Amino acid sequence: MLPINETHDPRLRSFVDAANAPEADFPIQNLPFGVIRRAGSKEEWRGAVAIGDQALDLSAVAKLHLLSGPAAQAIQAAAEPTLNRFMDMGRDAHGALRAALSRLLAEGSPHEGVLRGCLVPLADIEHAVPARIGDYTDFYASIHHATNVGRLFRPDNPLLPNYRWVPIGYHGRASSIRVSGQRFSRPMGQVCGAGHTVPALQPSRRLDYELELGLFIGSGNALGAPIPIESAEEHIFGLCLLNDWSARDLQAWEYQPLGPFLAKNFATTISPWIVTWEALAPFRVPFQRADGEPEPLPYLTSLANTVAGALDLTLDVAIETEAMRASGQSPERLTRVRLPEAMYWTLPQLVTHHTVNGCNLAAGDLLGSGTLSGPSPGSQGALLELTEGGKKPITLGNGELRTFLEDGDAVIFTAWAERDGFRRIGFGECRGEVLPAPVGVSGAHA
């Protein structure tokens, strides 16, 4: 477990006023990393941290030469157009830069004047995917999601015997990952309706979101050198929100025997700011499973993981339909879920399991948690579950019905951590929007 240090002190305030508002996602205790440029410009992408309603441009700060030692080396790497080199520097470098930035941005900072020249309003920026994602792996770590979905796909056999032992995961597609704001066409794909033996190529009619956390790997491991559970945390750079958009009709037809493929790889949306593992240290909680659940195998067990392997976050899903936008209505919440209730495995366990066979992780690799669903109604992380496989439509506040997503629907994820005695920190927004299917796809037929 990372120690709590002076960067977590709840009394710390920033000279950026908006960072001090109680509900701010980005107080000085957070300092998440992203990659930015002025929206619509052709500027070089560069690393930044969010503070209040501003982004601190790290390439501009690096040029001021205010830092020395490891922090000075780290800011050079963190200022680059992708954060991979910074991520790869490891936990000490990340900590050194965080501590330095905390001091620079604090109220009373002797450098406030020059640093104000390095701020860009969040309203004026656009984001790139913050790292070159070499490989993207998606897990399946919520037992409630696995059970709910299993019931729909395999009514006789919802939770498979391996689930309680293996942190189930599969490889995803890195090329179609984009940051919040992604708008994508409803995917085409093969669908085979009940009672049919010949499929048709058509736009997905069961398009869904999946609420997930994304985990960016910091320093990696060599091929053939597993990461023991005792040091798994050292390889976690930080977290973001992740929407694993899913076409359920494509998925049902294609997923046997090798898993989801075109049902998922048309789009994945992540929130642009990576909340560091260090920033989340105050929100660590014991890893506890319900009574009667087995203990993990020894390679997935450590004292630190038992005492504080889990993380207390709250995550929300909201929908904004075209009609809601037209009438100026705010997005409507569909789901609220607390992470410890959803996760059957801790994030360090996912890292260790991934490498137990010698598989190598690299800086910038992305691990998805899998859909986060809690045990109670209103805590499920996908429409598939909320509507019981599309059988029970949801009625929205304006009277619209939803089983799956309609064209024009935007889905917005938010998340935050709060705990008595510490400053609340947030993840910002992960937003994506569904556009109509393309017209005239070659070879398409009804």
Place this chain on the structure above:
Amino acid sequence: MLPINETHDPRLRSFVDAANAPEADFPIQNLPFGVIRRAGSKEEWRGAVAIGDQALDLSAVAKLHLLSGPAAQAIQAAAEPTLNRFMDMGRDAHGALRAALSRLLAEGSPHEGVLRGCLVPLADIEHAVPARIGDYTDFYASIHHATNVGRLFRPDNPLLPNYRWVPIGYHGRASSIRVSGQRFSRPMGQVCGAGHTVPALQPSRRLDYELELGLFIGSGNALGAPIPIESAEEHIFGLCLLNDWSARDLQAWEYQPLGPFLAKNFATTISPWIVTWEALAPFRVPFQRADGEPEPLPYLTSLANTVAGALDLTLDVAIETEAMRASGQSPERLTRVRLPEAMYWTLPQLVTHHTVNGCNLAAGDLLGSGTLSGPSPGSQGALLELTEGGKKPITLGNGELRTFLEDGDAVIFTAWAERDGFRRIGFGECRGEVLPAPVGVSGAHA
């Protein structure tokens, strides 16, 4: 279909003598691309083409400024430490460079003298993975393999209803792909024996190879812009051999419901030379399925694909055990398979299917064919099939028995194309070797 042109002329000979030997894998009609440096050196990696028993160092050739126009631009890109930029230049650039290199290396070339200074003996080089592989996808395109394996995993339901319609594929792990010569430790993983309900972490006891072709993408497509079957070939840069090493005991326990993960991602070995799609033009054959098999959906159908979408290659698998090495015995062939017998889909169909939902492919992406098994005994591309799930051991020529791979076993793939009226071309070798499992993996228990 790519036209046959002067680079395919069987009468062409090279001033590199070994390229003119009838059984040479790398005659002047082949000219496969790879990335090399002198073995054991710290030289910069650079692009090269194989010719006879030599590699032509393209970074050295580029400095001679012998070329002009598109070929001159292409050789600059092909000389880089990864071939991505060259791949991305597209078919015309690839063709221009191939034509130029064919002329430069031909008997009577006016530049023979300076070019001899750019040759490095194959015996003296080492290879890098020739491209930065952004994403690796593995298909399952042999119906015989799917049926054989399905019978073992699901005796009641070997070939699933989707198989004849969907080119089944899944995402693989790019980070653990290495070139021929890879040696890797037998992977650890969870195994749950028959009759057990609690798994154990142990070294895989059912370690296998899978004979596959690898396809490198040339120019990619934008997210949301499917590649129609009519232009799929324009996006194929070339082919290599691929060994999708598989731990069958890990796979059996983990693969439901999301597909193989740790059973595959500990190692994947590819042959180092990419045989270009253009070099393979003379070996294209009609796409034909057995009587009674359905026609693919329209988006996977084109006249060109029907007339010449398939490729006539022959592939061999050989094993070299530690005992065989100790006694100086040559590797022993286990399998010979002809590609058209194995593939239920053509390679262009795999490209098109991958993008029909809008998924974006990028230069350097790698697509695996899936295990190549033919219909007859001795043509199966994995031990799992040759030994009927490990039930019927193979007896090697020296009396050794094999069900799955033993420590010290090396597996060697080779492949070639030949056709009357054309020069035979080969792929070189894809070799990998199994080392013992690591000792003292943290948390391991028997």
